[in-house]
Amino acid sequence: xxxxxxxxxxxxxxxxxxxxxxxxxxxxARAGTNIxxxxxxxxxxxxxxxxxxxxxxxxxxxxxxxxxxxxxxKREANRQHLQSxxxxxxxxxxxxQQLERTAKDRNRPLLQTENPRAVLEALIAERxxxxxSCCDLVVKTDRRRPRGVVNDIIxxxxxxxxx
Ligand code: SKM
Numbered sequence: 001x002x003x004x005x006x007x008x009x010x011x012x013x014x015x016x017x018x019x020x021x022x023x024x025x026x027x028x029a030r031a032g033t034n035i036x037x038x039x040x041x042x043x044x045x046x047x048x049x050x051x052x053x054x055x056x057x058x059x060x061x062x063x064x065x066x067x068x069x070x071x072x073x074k075r076e077a078n079r080q081h082l083q084s085x086x087x088x089x090x091x092x093x094x095x096x097q098q099l100e101r102t103a104k105d106r107n108r109p110l111l112q113t114e115n116p117r118a119v120l121e122a123l124i125a126e127r128x129x130x131x132x133s134c135c136d137l138v139v140k141t142d143r144r145r146p147r148g149v150v151n152d153i154i155x156x157x158x159x160x161x162x163x
Contacts, residue, residue, distance in 0.1 A: 001070040001108055001120070002101035003091040004141045004149070009067035012150045022067045026054045039109040052077055059085040071110075073127055079134040087160060089153055090135040092128075094142050095120050136160070 006022050013020035027050045028034050038047045051068075052075055058066050059081040066086070072078045082088050098120050102111055113119055132138065137156050141149050 001111065001123075002098035003070070003093040004101070004146060005067040005070070005091055008091060008141065008146050008149050008153075009065050011146050012153055013065035015150055015154060016065065019061075019064045020067075021058050021061075021064055023051060023054050023058065023072065024067075024069045026058065027051060027069075030054070035107055036109050036112075044110075048075060051075075056081055070123070071127070073130040073134060079130065083134040087137070087157055088135040089156075090131040090138045091141045091149070092131075092138055093140070095124070097142050 009022065010020050012018075024035060027038070027047070031038055031050065035047065038050065042049075048071070051072055055066075055068060055072060055078045058064065068078070068082070072082075095117060099117060102108055102116070106112070110123070111119060137153065139149055139152050
């Protein structure tokens with residue numbers, strides 16, 4: 001959360017002339033409501049079910065850029081679908097940057113707590129190995145301009161799949 005997935009994903013899609021999807025927004029559009037409501041009514045488990053279905057569907061599409069939710073890597077099915085169907089980039093950032101970017105965002109139920117720093121620390125300890133296990137590239141986004149990050153991703157992808 002707060003690593004810049006949506007901003008960088010959208011910019012990357014524009015640079016490459018590809019369609020952009022954000023799995024969180026797609027889940028909300030299909031449910032006709034927002035993520036906090038889904039967490040309230042269906043719990044995290046209900047949200048993860050919806051997330052898995054959306055990621056399975058979107059990763060079957062060719063020539064798109066997909067930004068996933070930060071917790072998508074928790075499910076093995078998601079890790080497998082992402083890894084086997086696309087080029088996966090892990091945007092890595094510091095807790096400070098995550099706190100700054102998510103401070104005023106009420107749309108992240110897991111961070112609506114007294115101590116978001118402790119939550120973020122616990123999440124990254126659990127998730128960092130999962131991100132690394134299914135990604136092709138790790139890019140640090142701390143204090144970097146989105147365009148520089150996007151250029152790194154494009155350079156890497158061209159090396160993988162020369163035109
Ligand atoms: O997918 C949303 C949701 O708030 C859960 C989440 C997470 O588990 O890190 C991140 C958001 O993108």
